[in-house]
Amino acid sequence: MADESQKWVLMVTAQTPTNIAVIKYWGKRDENLILAINDSISVTLDPAHLCTTTTVAVSPAFNQDRMWLNGKEISLSGGRYQNCLREIRARANDVEDEKKGIKITKKDWENLHVHVASYNNFPTAAGLASSAAGFACLVYSLAKLMNVQEDNGMLSAIARQGSGSACRSLYGGFVKWVMGKEENGSDSIAVPLVDEKHWDELVIIIAVVCSRQKETSSTSGMRETVETSALIEHRAKEVVPKRIIQMEEAIQKRDFATFTHLTCADSNQFHAVCLDTSPPIFYMNDTSHRIISCVEKWNRSEGTPQVAYTFDAGPNAVLIARNRTSAALLLQRLLFHFPPNSETDLNSYVIGDKSLMEDIGIQDIKGIEALPPPPEIKDKVLAQKYKGEISYFICTRPGRGPVLISDDSQALLHPDTGLPK
């Protein structure tokens, strides 16, 4: 081991994307190991717009494991963090940094403590799967720091023990979480289906919905569904397995019509089993319903689907457009029905890839007010506007998996102290 008197700090910084399931994970067969009752499939979102950046550091000067999330220290004592730390430490190997003169042996890791700083480039509480990106990034960066040799599949099984959906954030493009059969969860891992270049026409718009409701956490929500819903077992055993096969094929073939049909149906069925829970769980609200109606009406009028929708454990809509043209037409519809509050700055109302706003030629609030009703709306009553129901839109696309960030200036911990910058 390196000389303890030498107060060195060794750091690694990584960036990990978030993901959104198109065939949903809802229900565990093992609460501690986080093993699902069905396979799920997700699309990884471009980390440029939604990702977690995590710096992990080790130093003989640290006397306990510590973590800061978005600048605020949080406890690492929870079982989920402990499971991830233990599993990664158990796989640590010798690490040598010749330049800094640091040498850590496999055995040293048992006694060394780590500091973790994590930062989401999107609001943590907005219900955008921040825990998926967060645990994936924690596991990925720790694995790099500790020279863990296992592949991303094995790492996904560790990230899974932090947050089920985190396992799918270890890869870019479309990813399947195979539920596995083993009791110890060793075969419950993420598998990449296609990378982000395979279907790069897709454009994703996320509508972050204003909500006053306090939502049921997905952990307790899915537990209650498994315990009380009379439909969840049928869904997990009979419905999802067929959809997984169909969805894999649709993704391979870039068959957007089938993809849309399956994505929308599975989102709706997930919310249906939530409603079938006792007491019932409502994640979607009237705004979510209005977005669905708008998309369904447009898809029907076009004959071929233009946009798929999916909703996670909250009211936010994730809308997947078949291409850039469809995405522009979608954004026009969304802005027509959901104009911003008058005090909202347009620059913070549509964020992420702002080039879509240029495509539709909208520069200011007046441009939104001047939008005509979508042509598929014949009945004036349906051309209603719901000002202020959306907080903001994020324009993004399918993206890559985790990456290491070698630029030290982007580290979240100070290279000398190992404390947040």
Added chain:
Amino acid sequence: MADESQKWVLMVTAQTPTNIAVIKYWGKRDENLILAINDSISVTLDPAHLCTTTTVAVSPAFNQDRMWLNGKEISLSGGRYQNCLREIRARANDVEDEKKGIKITKKDWENLHVHVASYNNFPTAAGLASSAAGFACLVYSLAKLMNVQEDNGMLSAIARQGSGSACRSLYGGFVKWVMGKEENGSDSIAVPLVDEKHWDELVIIIAVVCSRQKETSSTSGMRETVETSALIEHRAKEVVPKRIIQMEEAIQKRDFATFTHLTCADSNQFHAVCLDTSPPIFYMNDTSHRIISCVEKWNRSEGTPQVAYTFDAGPNAVLIARNRTSAALLLQRLLFHFPPNSETDLNSYVIGDKSLMEDIGIQDIKGIEALPPPPEIKDKVLAQKYKGEISYFICTRPGRGPVLISDDSQALLHPDTGLPK
């Protein structure tokens, strides 16, 4: 046949209740005969507060079948009306009115036309099962006019062909619609379980919810569910049959806890399969969700359930309280969360059995404003008020089945002309 030159009019007036299902009917196995894919159970509502009154008249002077609903003439050409008229006519018998000197033979009915006037003592469009009471009353009054000898069970099979749930309005108390096995629907009839005196402690409050949405008709909604939902078959074949047995037992035993559990779970599951339909059907809105949350929270805090909720094909809540004390406490909670708009007259905000308002000692809007938050609400955020989200409340109870009205002054058609008064 009576002398045609004599311009007599023979009339019958009847009153038929509406009903609300506690185990839901959703899905047909025969669209024309209206045969359900599962049994259902309902409670008949007190006709004093929700009923249809129908006068049917026959006269040799009528040259076609005609009908007026709430004073406005409507067409009888639809298949559902035609089915009911045909089936009743086929069972007509000799009728003699010695006082008026009228004699109609069984055969005469084939050539005689009828006039029908129907009136709902509640808003037709409010989604309160007006078609159930309406078709039940049409069939019941025509059967009396034409001296049909079949019992109410047989009449229920005819009313069923007008509107499925209408068959359950042929009896008071709790009623089961047996789906039957026969292809011609002859065994798909309503069966009385217990009369309205069996469980006369129950008090029912209906919250009529304001809604701007145009709702999917239940006819097309259930067709789409049967065609597209991956869960409806499992519900109809595996879940409902067990619930029917449990519900019958709960009703027999007046076991309110089991009754509540089954009623709420089945309402939620009905809405779950609607959501599982493609495109999804939303009948409940945010206000409906808030009512459910309020009831669930209260029931949980009390340990034993105080109120069951059920929602039909619309956002209105039907709340069944275990007794008058619970109903009063429920009404306080509802008025706390959903105060009327300032321009609303309290007298038209809580209608039906107004004695509940006396029980809780509220005389004016100030009394509502002074209501304290329900004690089970610890978090102030949850003590929110949603002014104006409810149009009005109807206080009622389980009620009796159809009755003849012998008081001619209550007839809706003029005794001389057979035209609406």
